[in-house]
Amino acid sequence: RATQDIDIVVLRGTTATARAMLRSSPDFCVDPRTNHTTYTGGTPVDIEILTPPFMFQEAFDEATGVVSVEGVSVLKPALLLNAKCGSVGCRSSEGKRRSDALDVLFLLRFCVAHPEYLPKIGEVPNATGELVGALVEVYGGEEEWVAAGYDLKKGCFIRE
Structure with missing residues (x-):
């Protein structure tokens, strides 16, 4: 199935920076009023930016293990x-x-x-x-x- 949304997990206190990075790309649309973020470079996909411990409830810090999938770091x-x-x-x-x-x-x-x-x-x-x-x-x-x-x-x- 095609993904319905993408969750981006960021360190606590870095949500605004992550959203600004997405806003600066022509492939993303960030609603200035709601901050609702959508990938628009192809089939539109909603983007959620999650920060621990409330929005992402697993342990997550600078040492959390990631792997590279097609050049993108993922958990x-x-x-x-x-x-x-x-x-x-x-x-x-x-x-x-x-x-x-x-x-x-x-x-x-x-x-x-x-x-x-x-x-x-x-x-x-x-x-x-x-x-x-x-x-x-x-x-x-x-x-x-x-x-x-x-x-x-x-x-x-x-x-x-």
Whole structure:
């Protein structure tokens, strides 16, 4: 599926700087009244700038692990997976839960396709057996979880 939005996580106190960088690019539109930000360089995509600990609830600082994907620094897939697993149950609507669940499946497939990013033991504590069971029951994806190294009986990732 095509992404519905892009979340950019920035250090606390740097939101204005990040938004100014986007505003200076011809590929982004920032509404001067609401700060609503949209990528306009192709198919329009909404941009959300998140800062911890309220808008992004995972640990995030200068030492947080990132990887380079096509020249763009992104959070390690296991950290993204943990964040999505932590948020999916808290979403206010079925549409948002479904969107998060589809993001989880995308991340699992990405990790399987790029084995260097497969989650290790303890990296995705929010992926409890109860949560994964519920996600699989409602949205499917058992094969993706198993292929990514998740033990459905133990309720955790088992890669060392």
